[in-house]
Amino acid sequence: MTALTVQGLTKSYGAVPVLAGIDLHVPARTFTALLGPSGCGKSTLLRLIAGFADPDTGTIKLGEQTAFADGRSVPPQRRRIGYVPQEGALFPHRTVAANITFGLPRRHRRSGHRLDELLDLVGLDQAIARRFPHELSGGQQQRVALARALAPEPELVLLDEPFSALDTGLREDTRRAVASALRATDATAILVTHDQAEALSLADQVGIMRDGRLAQLDPPATIYRQPHDAHIARFLGDAVLLPAEVTDGAATCALGTLSVRTSNLAGPAEVLIRPEQLLLHRTGSGPTATVQEISYYGHDAAVRLCVQPEGIGVTARLSGIELPEPGSTVRVSVTGDVLAFPRDRA
Template identity: 40%
Template structure:
């Protein structure tokens, strides 16, 4: 592994709980990892610990087989050969793009610096902005200059702390795809922090979901969405709700009884004995619910959000439970209307039932 983090703990003085608590994950050379989670979950603290800006109180950080952090060892940030891209880009306003990029290349000759600056500006698609100052560049161009500056010294690892947070929403996902292409072309290994799931999905090979200092799952985007390891990951990623269910052994198979009917794709789910009396909660994503007027189950439209090609409906079942559904936007039903729905669940995901807990809608 190129970057290996093992049982890492970071504890700030005066706080009762660690900011980072027993976190372990790894990155192969050339991989892009992303940390996501709600504000205050510890993702930026973890990034700063990797950079050498925070000390580890427990566990270790290994970079290219060199231990750079542990409870007894702390390699200074300037000795780790790590590049960083910050939220505010931190470009020098009095320097043009070329001199911003050249800032960390003082160890090279003048000719070598000019060549390297031209290489990385071409790499980020800005080969014609050498003499332009930051205020003459768009937000996306400034971001790419900052990326070029971080890549110029050829760091062993690149860290990016919410680099798109100051950009328009429409630009973020597009730039995330562009930055992924740039990092892959450079052969860079990178660790990225964001709170935006679409950014994470667009840029990451591996994504980690953090909550209250702990890493709940480190996986590919598909697995986070369809095979969440914990209830928090299931709730945090995508749109969905938890509905009450009952798992029953039926012959050689297992059936999950829900208010929307029986679910039978149980290959990856716990057996009934995993839950008291087989009672559990099942995760129902918005794309698990199909609008079907001929379906026997009816639901009332509580809310609707227009998304262009589709609506996101929030629906109330006759049992009182709510579900969410993506419905093509030409199905423009009125609030309060009852429509037919059915479940089409390819990945049945269950969790222990939370007593007296109302079904909780997940958010993006």
């Protein structure tokens, strides 16, 4: 497998800019997830990498091969890229076996060895090879689509929201199987998704796209704990953002005086607190809050609070084992340090 390097990539459709200068590096044998709101250019970027359309400017390199530069483009079939679209796009009139082996040389299709290997790789029983796509579940269809993409041993695999049409339980099982198959083949892969949990749990690095640009690219833990700005903090996971005043590495806000990771910031700011950092106590010191509402999810719960005396609303995420009663009064504390952003960047 090989690395991908994209530099200065732009794309417009008529007078509408879609990509405004994308720089992206995906190391060989790694999994990158791209997150962003609808219309930010995620799928367009994947199509340009695959060669289905050409950028206006910029370069695309697959290892040492230049796939696009100076208006010259290597055709898709010569880029050795596997592509898995949202709906799988299997041939309805072909069996699973014929779908998977479609892009293989005839001698490999006849032997059946590669077919058996790929079915095993994506966690499907050999008997499924004789079925047609309409006889499969959505999760099985996506695994077949991945097996087809992996069959010619591509240099890079692109996945364009392949799990979005699946229900919750099936989506979890399918994405685990897909991630396992990609890692087993040492594939270099890029996943476009709207699912934040999916991106954080599967990827080696996560890219946040906004307004046709890559706003941040970092490992999952870094991008969650240290977003570059308040917009990313709000977009990636639940975020409590409170107005604060920062002095000497400490932020004073409605939840008290908190230790700040950004030591070079001073003055008006917004502090980022993740809901799991909020702890509730029946007694003791700390700001007082009224429990307004509880959303129970089984394994955990979102507890919405009104902090007194300011009346600021915040949400804490707690274990679902022992929860306060709606209407009760609790004390609130914050565990760990927080991140602060200049208030005019929010």
